[in-house]
Amino acid sequence: MTLRGLLRLDRRSDNQGTKQATEQTTEHDPEPAWIKPAATNPWYLLATIHGTHEEDRERNRLVWNRFMSKWLNPIQRKNLLDTGRYTEEELTRADKEDLNRIKKQLLERGANNQQVSEISDVQWISLSYLKFDDDVYFASPSG
Numbered sequence: 001m002t003l004r005g006l007l008r009l010d011r012r013s014d015n016q017g018t019k020q021a022t023e024q025t026t027e028h029d030p031e032p033a034w035i036k037p038a039a040t041n042p043w044y045l046l047a048t049i050h051g052t053h054e055e056d057r058e059r060n061r062l063v064w065n066r067f068m069s070k071w072l073n074p075i076q077r078k079n080l081l082d083t084g085r086y087t088e089e090e091l092t093r094a095d096k097e098d099l100n101r102i103k104k105q106l107l108e109r110g111a112n113n114q115q116v117s118e119i120s121d122v123q124w125i126s127l128s129y130l131k132f133d134d135d136v137y138f139a140s141p142s143g
Contacts, residue, residue, distance in 0.1 A: 041126075041130055044130065046063070046119060047060060066094040067099075067102060069094070071122070106119075
């Protein structure tokens with residue numbers, strides 16, 4: 001999925017109760033206060049920890065997957081490895097040194113201590129209501 005520019009998320013709901021997104025149509029529309037720069041979202045900062053360029057994708061994915069691996073049980077991990085889409089390294093839990101390095105990078109990129117704590121104790125991941133200044137590419141290893 002590639003996201004570009006400012007998305008305006010209408011407060012109207014479709015039949016399934018999800019928010020409907022439409023592309024910004026004019027430069028003169030005021031930006032709603034509930035739209036925030038992506039760089040203020042700790043999940044975006046984690047997903048793009050090495051940058052937003054195409055050459056950063058593999059390193060970003062490795063950091064993301066190692067960070068998220070701590071929530072996998074052994075069966076889930078084995079099932080993912082059996083698909084052949086993930087490497088052993090990718091699904092190895094980030095160790096304390098990795099986590100400290102990630103925390104330092106997130107703080108350097110503008111996250112605050114509370115945000116870093118929140119992603120360490122994940123309840124849900126949200127990239128909702130964000131303004132993306134650059135193209136952002138999120139995909140599975142095969143896509």
